Amino acid sequence: METRELRYFVAVAEELHFGRAAQRLGIAQPPLSRTISQLERRLGAVLLERTSRTVSLTEAGAVLLREARAALDAVEAAERRTRRAALAASGRAGAVLASKAGASSELLAKLLDSYAAEPDAVTIEVLLCGIGEQERLLRDGRADVALLHLPFDATAGLDTEELCTERQVAILPAGHPLTGRPHVHMAEVTGLPDLPMPRWPGRDGKYPDGPGPQARDHAQLLQLIALGRACWIAPESCRAQLRDDLVAVPVLDAPTVTTVIAWPPHSRSRAVAGLVRTATRL
Amino acid sequence: METRELRYFVAVAEELHFGRAAQRLGIAQPPLSRTISQLERRLGAVLLERTSRTVSLTEAGAVLLREARAALDAVEAAERRTRRAALAASGRAGAVLASKAGASSELLAKLLDSYAAEPDAVTIEVLLCGIGEQERLLRDGRADVALLHLPFDATAGLDTEELCTERQVAILPAGHPLTGRPHVHMAEVTGLPDLPMPRWPGRDGKYPDGPGPQARDHAQLLQLIALGRACWIAPESCRAQLRDDLVAVPVLDAPTVTTVIAWPPHSRSRAVAGLVRTATRL
DNA sequence: GCCCAGCGATACCGCAGGGGTATCGATCCC
DNA sequence: GGGATCGATACCCCTGCGGTATCGCTGGGC
Structure with a gap:
């Protein structure tokens, strides 16, 4: 064929x-x-x-x-990776790392810094992408390695190493009654009729049915929360990037989020191996 | 391309x-x-x-x-699986299951029996293969699902479900001094100068260097042990298939063996899904 | 040092097959 | 019943794949 x-x-x-x-x-x-x-x-x-x-x-x-x-x-993937290998040999870009836009930026920064300090480091191109896009990028060779977040992203068919696990926080507009609490429970957040969860477009670009407003990216999401139209649950590391008009409250019974580094199983290039090694040592 | x-x-x-x-x-x-x-x-x-x-x-x-x-x-794989799907639609073989020849035959038998009793069961063809061959069979579509044994087989790039975990036993010729013992340790078995571990051919068909005799399959292996020329360490479920002239002795500190059912992540057909469901319920 | 053997590249040719246009046959809708 | 829509068929052209003959380069043998 x-x-x-x-x-x-x-x-x-x-x-x-x-x-x-x-x-x-x-x-x-x-x-x-x-x-x-x-x-x-x-x-x-x-x-x-x-x-x-x-x-x-x-x-x-x-x-x-x-x-x-x-x-x-x-x-x-074969075509793209071969082209990239040829560029790498001639001294240009070495590998492409895919990560969700807006997620775990401090981990990403630390990883890139640490890796750049390695003796045999090559240039790492960072590809910020939408939710759930990483798997496809890895499969068709547009990316060589990705940061994924369990349990949201599927890791089927990928090799992975765990990097860190964190609790989740509820993101609420400043001044909301719940923001005075030291912590909340899932039921208290998901059941708010005035602050429903926003809806994200699926892979087909369509929005699922539901009560929440539609959001296409992180900025829109934060804007919606600040406007008092929605709330959200996210890993606590996102606190560092929060605007002043938003408040994060720990959610005691939310599932913990594990950040993993993932790569297609058969293609562990030197650059990918180096990145993975650096990441696990962080 | x-x-x-x-x-x-x-x-x-x-x-x-x-x-x-x-x-x-x-x-x-x-x-x-x-x-x-x-x-x-x-x-x-x-x-x-x-x-x-x-x-x-x-x-x-x-x-x-x-x-x-x-x-x-x-x-x-695309070609083979399509051909097989066409045959399945016309009522012929439904899926191919790969398993190491001679390994976990009772589990295999139970699985096939239980699955056959399912309401929507299709014909399962069993493909007995050599060590480490299963991954390749799954990748190129000659098999749809396989039984693997951790930590020996690589599961990179495959979806898996754990089925059972068992201890390992040393297989010794009847009459050997160690056969009187209720259990042994790894060091006692691997260090036997008169009973070295046999060597298996790798994927390239060549034998690694070493002291042990060469064996190509299970029958040869058992024959060598019976002849007092080798010993072996295997999951304890193999006891059921042992010849009278061989004795199994539990090895206390050998790593446990986990049998998993594995399939290529993107191709979970009805038949594979049914087999996996049946297997996890055993 | 020369010649030959071995190997990959080039030149040139023939044809299978991939792609185009025109048209047919079947089906649905008004 | 006639037109519109859609996939299949007939036929033609030309690209591009594969073949043979040959060249150019290199290493080894004498």
């Missing part, structure tokens, strides 16, 4: 429409139809059920969609 | 010889040279250092070799 065939199939499987898929791929519809038929013949499996009005995935097609995405990610 | 290019590159990178690589690929040498040059030009990276006598990998080439193998495994 060639990656071209996989790319074509993924396009059709996602669009469920040969015409649109062909447009997306920048080719005409007939060669696309032909390629898919060839793929089906070679695999000995019907991948798509076509009536002349609708296209739908068969069981085997669903499997191939899942597997093809993974395989294409791996191919893309 | 097309898989054809990756296959070609891997062949050259492994042979470090264009002629032999071309032969292995079943093509002539010139198109191979051309394809590699094109690949290098497109990546903007020198992958191979050629003098007219020798070929060697550059840094970037080593990275691509590693990544290309992973990517090709993923593509192969």
Whole structure:
């Protein structure tokens, strides 16, 4: 199977429409139809059920969609990592570290400082990204290593080392009645009708249903809390970055957050190994 | 990048010889040279250092070799799993489970029995394989799920669930002085000059250096022990399969062995999910 | 020191196959 | 029933992959 065939199939499987898929791929519809038929013949499996009005995935097609995405990610990763290795050899950027924007910035700063002091340190490019994006970045080679936060991020298929564990705090607008308390419980925070939890967009860019306001990033989130429209629960290390108009109160029964450093299991380059070693020594 | 290019590159990178690589690929040498040059030009990276006598990998080439193998495994897995899904849909085999030959056969039997009793059970094909082979089988799609034994097998890049933990026993020939003891310590077993540990072939098929006799599989191993030429340390569940001329003695300070069920993280099919669920309930 | 063997690169050719246009056949909607 | 929509088919062109012949370089043998 060639990656071209996989790319074509993924396009059709996602669009469920040969015409649109062909447009997306920048080719005409007939060669696309032909390629898919060839793929089906070679695999000995019907991948798509076509009536002349609708296209739908068969069981085997669903499997191939899942597997093809993974395989294409791996191919893309190979390409990106090779390019990066060539740059590294010629003295340019060494590795890319992905971290959630706004999270654990002090840990990140300490890590980068300590690593830079290592004798064989290379340049580390930092890629700040959205929630849950790190796994994809690692899989398709845009990043070599990432900081994840359990239990929020999935670590399936990644190698990890634990770095630190911390409790969580509730972020509330200054002046809210609860801010006078030395600590609170989950139920007291999640049950506030006037301060619901904001909703985050999922991977598809859509917001889940619910009562809370919509927030796209950290700045919006903090703004919403300051405006008295929402509250939030976050690792206590975020206290260092809090604005004056926000107050953090420890939540006694919130799950603790563990920050881990993660990398794709088979690709432990010198730069990644050095970063991991430095991180575990912090 | 097309898989054809990756296959070609891997062949050259492994042979470090264009002629032999071309032969292995079943093509002539010139198109191979051309394809590699094109690949290098497109990546903007020198992958191979050629003098007219020798070929060697550059840094970037080593990275691509590693990544290309992973990517090709993923593509192969996509192909195999799709074929299998098509067969499953037409009522044939449902999933392939890999397990070390001769290991934890009672657990395996219980698992297969319990799973078969599930309402939505499909046919499970069992693939008995050699030491350390399971990871590769899972990665390239020849197997969907495997039984692994920690700390011997690597679980990097796999999702796992623990099934059971057991102590280890020393396997000795009947009549050996230590067989009268209720238990022994590691040092007493590993230090026996007359009963060294057998050597196993690695992934490359070669035997490591050392004093012990060479063994290729379980039967040979047991035969060697019965002959008084070797001893072995194994999980205690293997007692059930022991021949009369062998004796198992608990080893107090041997590391415990944990059997886990493992599967590739992104591909949790219905059959795999069912097997895992059944296994954790045992 | 010269020549030959071995190896990768280059030049050139033929054709399989990937991509394009035109069109057909089927289905849904008004 | 006619038009619109969509995937499949027929046919053509040309890219690009693979083949053969050959070159250029290098190391080793005499």
